[in-house]
Amino acid sequence: MSTQVETREFQAEARQLLQLMVHSIYSDKDVFLRELISNASDALDKLRLESFADKDLDVDLSDLHIELVADPQERTLTIRDNGIGMSRDEVVNLIGTIAKSGTAELLGKLREAKESTDAAGVQELIGQFGIGFYSAFMVADTVTVLTRKAGETTATRWESSGEGSYTIATEDTAPQGTAVTLHLKPADAEDRLFDYTQVSTIRGIVQRYSDFISHPIRMEVERTKDEETVREVETLNSMKALWARPRGEVSDAEYHEFYKHISHDWADPLETIRLSAEGTFEYQALLFIPSRAPFDLFTRDAKHGVQLYVKRVFIMEDCASLMPEYLRFVKGVVDAQDLSLNVSREILQQDRQIQLMQRRLAKKVLATVKSWLDSDAEADAEKYRSFWSEFGTAVKEGLVTDADNRDAILGIASFESTKAEGQTTLRDYLERMPDDQEHIYYLTGRSRAVAENSPHMEAFRDKGWEVLILTDPVDEMWVDAAGEFDGKKFQSIAKGEVNVDKDADKDLEQQREEEFSGLLGWLGEQLAEQVKQVRLSARLTTSPACIVGDEHDLTPQLIRMYQAMGQPLPDIKRILEVNPDHALVKALREAHSERPDDPKLAEAAELLYGTTVLAEGGELADPPRFARLLADRLASGL
Numbered sequence: 001m002s003t004q005v006e007t008r009e010f011q012a013e014a015r016q017l018l019q020l021m022v023h024s025i026y027s028d029k030d031v032f033l034r035e036l037i038s039n040a041s042d043a044l045d046k047l048r049l050e051s052f053a054d055k056d057l058d059v060d061l062s063d064l065h066i067e068l069v070a071d072p073q074e075r076t077l078t079i080r081d082n083g084i085g086m087s088r089d090e091v092v093n094l095i096g097t098i099a100k101s102g103t104a105e106l107l108g109k110l111r112e113a114k115e116s117t118d119a120a121g122v123q124e125l126i127g128q129f130g131i132g133f134y135s136a137f138m139v140a141d142t143v144t145v146l147t148r149k150a151g152e153t154t155a156t157r158w159e160s161s162g163e164g165s166y167t168i169a170t171e172d173t174a175p176q177g178t179a180v181t182l183h184l185k186p187a188d189a190e191d192r193l194f195d196y197t198q199v200s201t202i203r204g205i206v207q208r209y210s211d212f213i214s215h216p217i218r219m220e221v222e223r224t225k226d227e228e229t230v231r232e233v234e235t236l237n238s239m240k241a242l243w244a245r246p247r248g249e250v251s252d253a254e255y256h257e258f259y260k261h262i263s264h265d266w267a268d269p270l271e272t273i274r275l276s277a278e279g280t281f282e283y284q285a286l287l288f289i290p291s292r293a294p295f296d297l298f299t300r301d302a303k304h305g306v307q308l309y310v311k312r313v314f315i316m317e318d319c320a321s322l323m324p325e326y327l328r329f330v331k332g333v334v335d336a337q338d339l340s341l342n343v344s345r346e347i348l349q350q351d352r353q354i355q356l357m358q359r360r361l362a363k364k365v366l367a368t369v370k371s372w373l374d375s376d377a378e379a380d381a382e383k384y385r386s387f388w389s390e391f392g393t394a395v396k397e398g399l400v401t402d403a404d405n406r407d408a409i410l411g412i413a414s415f416e417s418t419k420a421e422g423q424t425t426l427r428d429y430l431e432r433m434p435d436d437q438e439h440i441y442y443l444t445g446r447s448r449a450v451a452e453n454s455p456h457m458e459a460f461r462d463k464g465w466e467v468l469i470l471t472d473p474v475d476e477m478w479v480d481a482a483g484e485f486d487g488k489k490f491q492s493i494a495k496g497e498v499n500v501d502k503d504a505d506k507d508l509e510q511q512r513e514e515e516f517s518g519l520l521g522w523l524g525e526q527l528a529e530q531v532k533q534v535r536l537s538a539r540l541t542t543s544p545a546c547i548v549g550d551e552h553d554l555t556p557q558l559i560r561m562y563q564a565m566g567q568p569l570p571d572i573k574r575i576l577e578v579n580p581d582h583a584l585v586k587a588l589r590e591a592h593s594e595r596p597d598d599p600k601l602a603e604a605a606e607l608l609y610g611t612t613v614l615a616e617g618g619e620l621a622d623p624p625r626f627a628r629l630l631a632d633r634l635a636s637g638l
């Protein structure tokens, strides 16, 4: 008996996603079954884990399974599991709403892709989002869910046609677990909508997508035995753990389907990595590098993707201890032979064997990426480029957090550079480096354009020395600490003294120092609030001045980052370097020696400093005052 039938609206985001599903932009409709079986399998795992965690929960774990029931007359297909089930509130919250960070943003992108009728784009975005259950509406006019949560007595019936609303009612009785019944749309082979009441169709889909599911997927089938038709139950999947099967026996397609099951991604992975360790601590790992970064890669609660099994038994999702944070996008399974089935996250965090395992897995992932770089095949080069553009920013976090692998990470990193159209690896940089260049030079900045036009670049450009352009905020964090690569030091071109021209005439330099000492001293006084020193520059050829830091000073970008995080910072002053060959600096020197007390000169000093700040992409302390001074100057010059 159902009571209190209530009609409710889908949450706005959920409704929009459903619309996209109902109007079926996804060409491979068969995947609905993979998604529903995947959910059912998760529900079975959850029941087992819950019964370990809650000893009072009285549930039968003896025959966890998934059952498929097709009714060709009624045109229905039911996917039933005896797993954890859902409470009424859970049905409302899990099925009627989408509570994922980034939903609104993703929907915006989806709408754009749809408006531009970019079907591939829509599929890719949907795939990234993984809207498992809703895929049922690609093949069904109406979907009914009957579910009873383990430990509860009443059940919940949910029904919807995938338009704006759904009904929900409480039921007195139902088996524990969840049954999803699809009232199928008419088959339409042209639209790749097949007859999902046919055993052969269903068997084919299960074998293709869900063979490795570790619980039996059963279906009643008709067979002819001794010329008589009998009905018997068939298990459609082999249930074999993919990582335990010999590599040669498993096809790429099978690995890919397994990846989709564990990752909820709809696209194939970029790479499949297998690893097994024998000896005192035995384990097997099957890891995947996705082809696209998840949209929540940089959100705080982003999940770690690796699952832990112990002796083929699923133990835990998102096992952070198995993969360092900077490789959080790697998905997969680790099956350890020598852990207890009751192992907890806390125990794992402290376990030495787990730490060793994490290091080995991380090294293996980094070595896989390195192998693409070392290969001559264009396909591998493409894999590398795609990997780095999707995950490079996350991987670089490892340069700060994983000192052991710093060299390995630098070995697979790419950066923008003044000599590369796209990005360059450090190895390629070193190969291009002329003999008289000592260091690996870099400049951090907000964008490539700003960095390329920065005055700091001038002498390096003239000299033909390549400069790496580091534009990711994370670059600021590692580049100081990284020290060196292959014996060459990382050296900022905006810090310390540079000596590009080793053969410079020392006498001439001395003479210059004396010539300009009056101006430098005076500028130092005028700009005492802004800079700690004013000196002549060896790095400028066309600009009048630039601002540089001492070797260990924070860069302006880093200062901005700390400020954005609300961190108090001491007053940090840098150094103003002026170009003695520039007409403005020469004129300023002459004017200062002729009429040192002219107030116009003080304004000129202020303007010189202001334009220099702007040239490095910095912000002025008092923009209106700067604009006024500049306008006055322009007016008097016209």
Ligand SMILES: Nc1ncnc2c1ncn2[C@@H]1O[C@H](COP(=O)(O)OP(=O)(O)OP(=O)(O)O)[C@@H](O)[C@H]1O
Binding pocket: 035, 039, 040, 043, 081, 083, 084, 085, 086, 094, 095, 129, 130, 131, 132, 133, 134, 177, 178, 263, 264
């Ligand atoms: N058969 C089921 N038994 C119990 N809970 C289920 C079942 N199917 C779905 N759920 C619950 O509903 C939630 C939403 O399912 P849905 O398939 O939409 O997304 P998901 O599986 O969480 O992940 P993704 O959106 O990435 O596919 C699940 O996380 C699960 O909690």
